[in-house]
């Protein structure tokens with residue numbers, strides 16, 4: 013049975029990277045998709061690139077940090093086909109700044125998108141899925157949702173916070189047959205480091221070496237959709253770096269020693 017056939021999948025962060033790579037994979041599997049992000053021109057490009065069929069793809073641009081608009085976006089998404097089966101909370105923003113240099117304003121900017129935007133969108137779609145006694149809420153967290161490294165204090169905290177929220181939500185929605193799935197990517201070759209915020213609020217504007225050598229986004233997407241369909245509730249996808257999750261759990265002192273050693277190196281870059 014094809015898990016995705018004729019389903020309605022709502023994808024945030026669809027204008028680049030992982031989100032964009034999920035578009036053709038979902039279409040191939042027979043899903044109808046709602047694509048969201050801020051950059052409408054990029055969403056239109058993707059819409060046209062993948063057939064321009066308004067019956068299969070609905071372009072719904074919005075800013076995850078504009079929390080007041082999210083109930084209306086949920087209403088519009090549901091109105092398209094009458095329901096949403098899978099919400100993939102993928103939109104997010106990273107950080108390249110030391111903790112002591114990251115202002116409260118930048119911290120709030122990252123949390124407004126990664127945590128509050130994701131949670132608020134979810135909160136408004138939950139009653140719809142509960143009423144239908146069906147649905148999947150997927151969250152793209154990170155390996156850094158399970159451990160942390162220098163220059164990512166706020167980003168990593170926002171991803172850790174998602175685990176706390178969605179683990180509770182998973183338990184709450186169990187009786188209603190609504191599934192909650194947390195995905196922890198390792199290094200995936202996208203523009204995440206280019207778009208990451210520096211301490212002064214400007215973009216990092218650099219493709220980090222780790223990102224450049226990371227897993228291709230289309231490979232990640234195929235693996236993710238396979239694991240999602242298999243019923244897993246939390247999983248990591250990436251290269252050897254995903255072992256850091258297990259290292260943090262079983263030998264946290266070693267992880268601590270390694271991250272302490274790399275900090276002076278990063279400071280002198």
Ligand SMILES: NC(=O)c1ccc[n+]([C@@H]2O[C@H](COP(=O)([O-])OP(=O)(O)OC[C@H]3O[C@@H](n4cnc5c(N)ncnc54)[C@H](OP(=O)(O)O)[C@@H]3O)[C@@H](O)[C@H]2O)c1
Pocket residue numbers: 024025026027028029030031048049050051052054074075076077102103104105106125152153154155196197198199200201202203204205207223226
């Ligand atoms: N690539 C990796 O190595 C990696 C590793 C772990 C986790 N992740 C996570 O994967 C997700 C996707 O990132 P990516 O790697 O594909 O990076 P990306 O290419 O920078 O994509 C980020 C997406 O998020 C959207 N976005 C950013 N701010 C937004 C806002 N305020 N409102 C609405 N949408 C917003 C962007 O669209 P607009 O700019 O058009 O709004 C874009 O579509 C993120 O949650 C990221 O934390 C990535």
